[in-house]
Amino acid sequence: MSFGLPTGQLFKSNNLHSWWDLHRLTEIEAFKAQCNDLTFKVLSCFAWHMGLPKDFFTTSHQDGLPRNTLKFIKYPKLAIKPDDAVPRLTEHTDWGSITLLFTDSPGLEVLDPQDQWHEVPQLPGGIVINIGDALSLWTGQQLKSTMHRISWEKVPVDQDRYSMPYFVHPNFSKCRATPLGQRLILSCVLLCEKCFMLTAGTGSHQPQISQGAREYGGKGDHIQRLL
Numbered sequence: 412m413s414f415g416l417p418t419g420q421l422f423k424s425n426n427l428h429s430w431w432d433l434h435r436l437t438e439i440e441a442f443k444a445q446c447n448d449l450t451f452k453v454l455s456c457f458a459w460h461m462g463l464p465k466d467f468f469t470t471s472h473q474d475g476l477p478r479n480t481l482k483f484i485k486y487p488k489l490a491i492k493p494d495d496a497v498p499r500l501t502e503h504t505d506w507g508s509i510t511l512l513f514t515d516s517p518g519l520e521v522l523d524p525q526d527q528w529h530e531v532p533q534l535p536g537g538i539v540i541n542i543g544d545a546l547s548l549w550t551g552q553q554l555k556s557t558m559h560r561i562s563w564e565k566v567p568v569d570q571d572r573y574s575m576p577y578f579v580h581p582n583f584s585k586c587r588a589t590p591l592g593q594r595l596i597l598s599c600v601l602l603c604e605k606c607f608m609l610t611a612g613t614g615s616h617q618p619q620i621s622q623g624a625r626e627y628g629g630k631g632d633h634i635q636r637l638l
């Protein structure tokens with residue numbers, strides 16, 4: 412179930428029964444506004460630490476943040492555990508600027524530069540912030556997008572798992588010149604939107620950039636090519 416913009420617009424998935432009402436939608440909009448405030452603080456911190464003007468990234472995230480999406484995810488329990496080689500959510504990077512991840516379920520793992528997976532510790536009330544491909548490309552990979560996955564280890568197969576990511580994307584029309592050039596980030600984000608449309612259309616819960624792009628005219632290596 413995803414809550415995108417414009418405010419109040421709802422994209423329903425079949426995985427969860429309908430439970431929302433107007434009261435909840437109001438709460439959700441207020442929560443999204445808090446997510447946007449936090450996003451601006453985080454992006455300002457990144458810019459400041461990189462010696463850039465504090466508004467370097469945030470000015471490209473205004474205009475009502477048209478592509479940010481709050482998503483509620485249910486990983487349903489299964490009768491039989493799949494092969495160990497198949498994680499609950501396959502490894503991927505998110506393709507926006509950052510993702511704020513809210514969950515009280517364990518199971519998230521991140522890959523380090525030595526190709527070792529690490530469990531992300533659960534902090535009560537904590538928010539995991541993943542860097543996405545857009546910010547990585549934008550900063551010439553000074554900020555690296557986080558390769559992550561969900562394992563089966565921590566939430567047994569006979570239990571549902573829930574999480575709530577808030578995906579943040581830059582405005583297409585307002586990206587400022589970057590170390591790698593403005594056109595680069597725009598073409599990446601536009602391509603990724605095509606991936607999203609394609610994979611969303613097939614009912615896939617999480618579009619995989621490389622997979623989605625492969626479906627998009629066989630150009631599966633666009634991220635690698637851009638790097």
Ligand SMILES: O=C(O)CCC(=O)C(=O)O
Pocket residue numbers: 484500505512514519559561573574575576617
């Ligand atoms: O469910 C989670 O904890 C992570 C979800 C995620 O990585 C995604 O939807 O991109």
Ligand SMILES: [Fe+2]
Pocket residue numbers: 503504505559
């Ligand atoms: Fe993700």
